[in-house]
Amino acid sequence: xxxxxxxxxxxxxxxxxxxLSSAVFGACGDASxxxxxxxxxxGILVLDGFIQPGLTFVGDTGTATxxxxxxxxxxxxxxxxxxxxxTVLAVSSRGAxxxxxxxxxxxxxxxxVQLPTRSNPSRARLFRGSNGQALIAAALRDSNAIAxxxxxGTAAPTITRLANAGVCPTDMFQYDNATWVVDANSDCKGAxxxxxxxxxxxxxxxxxxxxxxxLTGARGSGASAIVVGDVAYVSAGGAASFASFPYTLLATGSxxxxxxxxxxxQGTRQMPAGSYGASTKLGLDGFLYVSLFENLSAFAGxxxxxxxxxxxxVTNGTTSFLDLKNAAxxxxxxxxxxxxxxxxxxxxxxxxxxxxxxxxxxxxFVEVRRVxxxxxxxxxxxx
Numbered sequence: 297x298x299x300x301x302x303x304x305x306x307x308x309x310x311x312x313x314x315x316l317s318s319a320v321f322g323a324c325g326d327a328s329x330x331x332x333x334x335x336x337x338x339g340i341l342v343l344d345g346f347i348q349p350g351l352t353f354v355g356d357t358g359t360a361t362x363x364x365x366x367x368x369x370x371x372x373x374x375x376x377x378x379x380x381x382x383t384v385l386a387v388s389s390r391g392a393x394x395x396x397x398x399x400x401x402x403x404x405x406x407x408x409v410q411l412p413t414r415s416n417p418s419r420a421r422l423f424r425g426s427n428g429q430a431l432i433a434a435a436l437r438d439s440n441a442i443a444x445x446x447x448x449g450t451a452a453p454t455i456t457r458l459a460n461a462g463v464c465p466t467d468m469f470q471y472d473n474a475t476w477v478v479d480a481n482s483d484c485k486g487a488x489x490x491x492x493x494x495x496x497x498x499x500x501x502x503x504x505x506x507x508x509x510x511l512t513g514a515r516g517s518g519a520s521a522i523v524v525g526d527v528a529y530v531s532a533g534g535a536a537s538f539a540s541f542p543y544t545l546l547a548t549g550s551x552x553x554x555x556x557x558x559x560x561x562q563g564t565r566q567m568p569a570g571s572y573g574a575s576t577k578l579g580l581d582g583f584l585y586v587s588l589f590e591n592l593s594a595f596a597g598x599x600x601x602x603x604x605x606x607x608x609x610v611t612n613g614t615t616s617f618l619d620l621k622n623a624a625x626x627x628x629x630x631x632x633x634x635x636x637x638x639x640x641x642x643x644x645x646x647x648x649x650x651x652x653x654x655x656x657x658x659x660x661f662v663e664v665r666r667v668x669x670x671x672x673x674x675x676x677x678x679x
Contacts, residue, residue: 334637337580338679340654341401343377343386345674347650351377351384351399352670354654359667364404366397376575376632378421379677385420387411387434396420396434396445401679409453415439416484418466419520423475426501435465435477437484442468442477442499462497467520469528471556474500478530482517490535490547494519496528496554509559513566515547522578524604527562528554529584531576534567536592543592549574551586553607565607567600568616579635580678583610587631587643590617597631599643612661622663630655632675640664644673 349372462479613619630643652673
């Protein structure tokens with residue numbers, strides 16, 4: 297499921313050995329619109345971000361997996377990806393070549409596109425162009441811009457830019473005839489020092505007037521958005537100093553709810569004291585799932601579950617973190633979590649040698665499945 301939903305149709309992009317057929321953003325699975333019975337996933341995707349970069353495909357049952365290799369580790373350093381129906385988008389930073397990866401998970405093929413040199417891309421999304429053509433938008437942190445990439449057949453891609461898109465644009469989405477940019481407001485060209493609160497910058501499709509919504513108290517050089525209807529949930533990862541150990545936490549992560557139609561903040565949920573990070577996914581059960589580190593010493597991966605309406609935490613223990621247990625009753629920590637439509641929580645865990653396992657928990661948060669899923673896992677998504 298994508299990190300954000302755009303309620304619009306899009307035409308096809310043809311790439312070398314890759315065809316993105318017409319679809320509707322925000323739709324998951326092939327269930328009929330009249331089918332209200334929650335369905336199990338068609339599968340799970342795990343992004344291996346290092347050692348063996350690529351995608352590991354895992355079924356909803358069994359232990360069999362398949363792998364789509366992307367590139368050598370020196371050329372790929374993505375910490376996450378976007379899944380739009382059967383299309384996966386991921387990017388590599390300036391240190392790994394400023395590259396865009398477009399994968400078709402039906403055919404297990406991908407295309408690599410060169411983005412502007414030293415632009416330091418952060419995230420890629422599918423957009424719709426003014427003529428209905430599908431575009432790929434990429435946030436260029438070091439260029440203060442959004443790249444709009446058009447690919448057709450085997451021809452070289454066409455890249456245009458939306459300039460002056462914030463200090464450090466890290467995400468973007470389309471809403472109400474405008475492109476909205478998530479500006480991390482950090483020194484992403486240097487040491488990623490946080491310069492101020494995260495902002496949403498509205499860039500209209502026509503005209504020059506821009507609007508800025510300041511998300512007071514939201515700090516972090518990593519920030520992203522989930523859009524549901526007229527509401528955006530903007531996650532900011534927090535700030536820390538890693539100059540020496542023990543590391544110093546400067547600000548916890550947060551999730552801010554924004555009314556896009558009226559362009560105003562409706563509330564902010566700070567993550568638990570001492571924690572760092574706030575990578576958020578929309579579960580297929582309608583809840584938000586935030587992955588973060590419990591602290592800056594052990595870096596244990598923990599999950600916070602939030603309601604959409606008031607962004608309050610749903611807990612099953614004595615803290616804001618979900619208390620996840622294995623079958624023997626022992627606590628389990630993991631990261632990059634998302635629930636399926638049946639309320640089962642899926643997450644990943646890296647063990648010895650960074651061997652990755654996919655863990656599945658029942659709606660009562662007891663482990664019911666564990667299967668190997670590649671190496672160097674950094675993110676997952678449920679189809």
